[in-house]
Amino acid sequence: MYHGFELEGATFDVQLSKSATGYRLHFGQRTLDVNLRPGRSGAACVFVGTSDKDAFIAKKGDDVYVHLDGETYHLRYRHPLDRLAALSDASAEDHVRAPMPGAVVSVLVKAQESVTRGQALLVMESMKMETTITAPRDGVVKVVHHETAQTFDRDSVLISLEPQT
Structure with a gap:
């Protein structure tokens, strides 16, 4: 099942699958190996491909806030049923x-x-x-x-x- 996340007004369809070392994130024609582990000083260590970065992640309901490389990103999870309802004018x-x-x-x-x-x-x-x-x-x-x-x-x-x- 594809899940939708809103970021800066755009909706991205993503799918997550298990891999031998963590997870794979699928979107469009791209696939990235990803993982999330406890990091230093309360941060999470985010692994994408072969690089890792410390990130602070906060979640409130369907909103996810990620502070990474001096920037803060606000993502909102869009439930598949809500997205389907929007397509049907409901x-x-x-x-x-x-x-x-x-x-x-x-x-x-x-x-x-x-x-x-x-x-x-x-x-x-x-x-x-x-x-x-x-x-x-x-x-x-x-x-x-x-x-x-x-x-x-x-x-x-x-x-x-x-x-x-």
Whole structure:
């Protein structure tokens, strides 16, 4: 499966495969041997091809910040389903997805109900912690995909929305 990363407004499709010494990064017609190991002073040592460089890497959600050779790069991971939705003129916000695996504690909305951005849709439990899932935008609940006590995996669609008419 190809994954997309945004860098400076451009999206790059990459694929990662295992090699004998680490990984191979595939993009376009190019393939690079890559690896990441702990480096000096809290840095990571990034191996690309035959060279290695110290880099500081910080991750927050789908955003990755890499400080390398005095420059800082901001990459954003683009989930393949979000990219597919963008190609089909659908919105990634049409589907409210589970941020982690869990179980539904309570469903606070029903199909055909109008909701507003930030409104609580359901409460889930994961690792003994409850999390309230809210609407990413105004809309109408099209489908509630899980009932109370049902379990689900990370990225499972919990609720589908459609535009208000």
